[in-house]
Amino acid sequence: MKLGVYNAVLHDRPLPEALKVIADLGLTGIEVNSGGFLPAVHIPTFDDILVSDTARDDYLGIFEGTGVAIAGLNCGVSRSGTSQMNLSSTPIPRSA
Secondary structure, X not given: OOOXXXXXXXXXXXXXXXXXXXXXXXXXXXXXXXOOOOOOOOOOOHHHHHXXXXXXXXXXXXXXXXXXXXXXXXXXXXXXXXXXXXXXXOOOOOOO
């Protein structure tokens, strides 16, 4: 079984520091808040990482060697009942 944490509890820290806290707790996954009810602190805009291989690779590179992987993306819904995030159905593969 793999255990992780929702990153909203670590929004006061930069992503590399948040990943260290998670790894130090023996957890291996992070559910990244990607917008909606809370601001997306630990992820660039989806437009950036969908369009730019460099932006995507730079973001995913932050996770390398930490022992922590993205377990999921949380896209909360705003109080108006609509998502504030523009998610494409295009997968975000890591280039070789």
